Amino acid sequence: MARDIVIWPHKVLTSVTQPVKDFGPALEKLLEEMAESMAEAKGIGIAANQVGESLRVALVGREDGTFFEIVNPELLERTGKVTLEEGCLSVPDEWEKVPRFEKVKVRYQDKTGQWHETEAEGRLAHVFQHEIDHLDGHVFVEHLSSLKRTLIQERMKKLQKSLKRKKD
Known part of the structure; x- marks a missing residue:
């Protein structure tokens, strides 16, 4: 069953997530x-904290529609610079150009606990960095100017209030 997506600046999105130790049915x-x-x-x-779970787990989409299930990921290498437009499920309807590394090498575990390494570039590298940022307690708007960040934050706080009213 799908869970509600947490809207920034909720605390779970601004806190570092906990490493996964249990690779069982709950994961x-x-x-x-x-x-x-x-x-x-x-x-x-999507990162686990975007659905309210402070665990180091994320899904990273490939262009073919499949995705990597990454657990306890870490960026091993970062090279080049590229700026691409980014959005975020926790910051709906906001799109901004964000500078990131063009190529990355990532080490992560799968849902069984096996370790993997993969290299990514372009959009895929961007998504890896975006999701790992979430797991480190950061949202893409932190890469923006303070004015843009403040304006987006005000819009998200209004959205949070309207969503809360709908639930009540």
Whole structure:
């Protein structure tokens, strides 16, 4: 079942997530729920804290529509610079150009605990960095000017209030 996506600046999005130690059924269920939430929102990536779980887990979408399930990821290498437009499920309807590394090498575990390394460039590298930022307690708007960040934050706070009223 899809979970609600947390809207920034919620505290769970600004806190560093905890490493996964249990690679059992609970992790499998979380990954399924994250995939459903991401698909429902038409996203290309999602981190566990975006559905309220402070765990170091994310899904990173490939161009073919499949995705990497990454657990306890770390960026090993970063090269080049590129600026691409980014959005975020936790910052809906906001799109801005964000500078990132053009190529990255990532080490991560899969849902069984096996370690993998992969290299990515272009849009895929951008998505890896975006999702790992989430797991480190950062949102893409932190890469923007303070004026843009403040304006977006005001819009998100209004959205949070309207969503809360709808639930009540």
